[in-house]
Amino acid sequence: MIIQKILPHKILPLITKVINNLDSTKHIARPLIAWYAQNQRDLPWRHTRDPYHIWLSEIILQQTRVQQGLPYYQRFIAAFPTVRILSEAKEEEVLRLWQGLGYYSRARNLHACAKTVVQEHNGRFPDNFKDLLKLKGIGRYTAAAIASFAFGEVVPVVDGNVYRVLARLFGITTNIAQPPAFNEFFALASELIDPEQPDTFNQAIMEFGAMHCTPQKPLCLYCPLQAVCYAYQHSMQKDFPVKKKATKVKHRYFHYFIILNPAGEILMRPRPAGDIWRGLYDFYLVEDNTLLDTDAIKDEGIQQLMAKNSILVEESEVYKHQLTHQLLHVKFFVLQASEQALQTFTAERSQLQAFNPAETLALPKPVLIKNVLEKLNF
Ligand code: SF4
Known part of the structure; x- marks a missing residue:
């Protein structure tokens, strides 16, 4: 032949x-x-x-x-x-x-x-x-x-x-x-x-x-x-076919704070342009070069919240989430914030808005965020 x-x-x-x-x-x-x-x-x-x-x-x-x-x-x-x-x-x-x-x-x-x-x-x-x-x-x-x-x-x-x-x-x-x-x-x-x-x-x-x-x-x-x-x-x-990829996976380390206000609402924000998930809603995020425990997180906003009678209610296990060229390592922290702490915090971080649990269902969200909200029964 x-x-x-x-x-x-x-x-x-x-x-x-x-x-x-x-x-x-x-x-x-x-x-x-x-x-x-x-x-x-x-x-x-x-x-x-x-x-x-x-x-x-x-x-x-x-x-x-x-x-x-x-x-x-x-x-x-x-x-x-x-x-x-x-x-x-x-x-x-x-x-x-x-x-x-x-x-x-x-x-x-x-x-x-x-x-x-x-x-x-x-x-x-x-x-x-x-x-x-x-x-x-x-x-x-x-x-x-x-x-x-x-x-x-x-x-x-x-x-x-x-x-x-x-x-x-x-x-x-x-x-x-x-x-x-x-x-x-x-x-x-x-x-x-x-x-x-x-x-x-x-x-x-x-x-x-x-x-x-x-x-x-x-x-x-x-x-x-x-x-x-x-x-x-x-x-x-x-x-066959011959397929050799030379892509490098980037590791990223996310600390998500699910901040609840005294009315039981969750603070969420649309993700900014120039990064993954643009326009989808997530929580207050602290990104670092590695995963940290709460007391090692040196974020000014979180420190302010904690200084004014806010309470850390729950810390999750580590989630791994694979994207095309990125592997996210993610921890979630549920934080019950005091009224007093939120006054300055939300004013400074105006992208965050409060949503009741039913409203969060209707927001467009990355699947990771959707799954965590369901798991935590919000
Ligand atoms: S075309 Fe595909 S299924 Fe058909 S003989 Fe070749 S390898 Fe096998």
């Missing part, structure tokens, strides 16, 4: 030659589409050509599993049935619905993009890959998904599933964690896509990667692409 003589490699012209010799429509596109017809999951965004619905589903599903993302998609469609209604919503409302999905910049970009579509495109999404790319939060993957699923444009999607399927099929050794890999896989997928049904081909290859050619246990014995698959022929499924 030609493929096995010249692979693995990462030279597109050679792959193109192989594809031409191979008759990719017959050996790859058609079997994938036939597999998809038999095995696809019934998902709501597959029954629509509405670019707004497709866009919402794609943004929600980035870095999120389908089962987790599905209820969010349904809630967003119910709360914001059109892009215009979404564009008119308050950011807090959008963040609150997004709560639990993480990567909150995606929610902000979603909101900003809705505004642009309404203000600059009269509420209609651009109908092609190139113009969709100009919108905030829409990268090449999402633009291709909308362009092909909503408008039938012949442009391939390349997501993690597509990387894996193509890398295994062709034995591609390019490191997919490096940005140049995208162009290579995009060009290869452009050679393979079925121009008669680009939307179905795209859905098929992604679904095939998600359900059949899975990362850990690909179902090679029942695979319709077995005969042309480099990884299968060489028992190298685990070697």
Whole structure:
């Protein structure tokens, strides 16, 4: 077989030659589409050509599993049935619905993009890959998904599933964690896509990667692409795709003070710009280079509170919370503050506002804060 003589490699012209010799429509596109017809999951965004619905589903599903993302998609469609209604919503409302999905910049970009579509495109999404790319939060993957699923444009999607399927099929050794890999896989997928049904081909290859050619246990014995698959022929499924990340995790140490006023309300504040969780609500925070016990915390505000008859009611265990490039080590301290102490404290720290427990439920919060409030029965 030609493929096995010249692979693995990462030279597109050679792959193109192989594809031409191979008759990719017959050996790859058609079997994938036939597999998809038999095995696809019934998902709501597959029954629509509405670019707004497709866009919402794609943004929600980035870095999120389908089962987790599905209820969010349904809630967003119910709360914001059109892009215009979404564009008119308050950011807090959008963040609150997004709560639990993480990567909150995606929610902000979603909101900003809705505004642009309404203000600059009269509420209609651009109908092609190139113009969709100009919108905030829409990268090449999402633009291709909308362009092909909503408008039938012949442009391939390349997501993690597509990387894996193509890398295994062709034995591609390019490191997919490096940005140049995208162009290579995009060009290869452009050679393979079925121009008669680009939307179905795209859905098929992604679904095939998600359900059949899975990362850990690909179902090679029942695979319709077995005969042309480099990884299968060489028992190298685990070697593809090649992904080497060199990211450094930053450790941060948070001391959160859950300050209660005499009325039993909790002081919370929206997080400032320029750091994680912008606009979500948390508590009074003291950050240090390491985790400290209460008496070692030299924060002026806390010292003032303690000096004026405030009482430390509870100190939590240490929570670890993983973000993309940060690991948070977090301790919570519940502090019952006196009226006298709060007068100067809250005046100085005007971002803090008092909320009764029911009101805190409605605030957009990082999932860590939400869980702790629930655990402490607030
Ligand atoms: S044979 Fe195995 S590795 Fe190759 S495409 Fe099929 S499931 Fe994936």
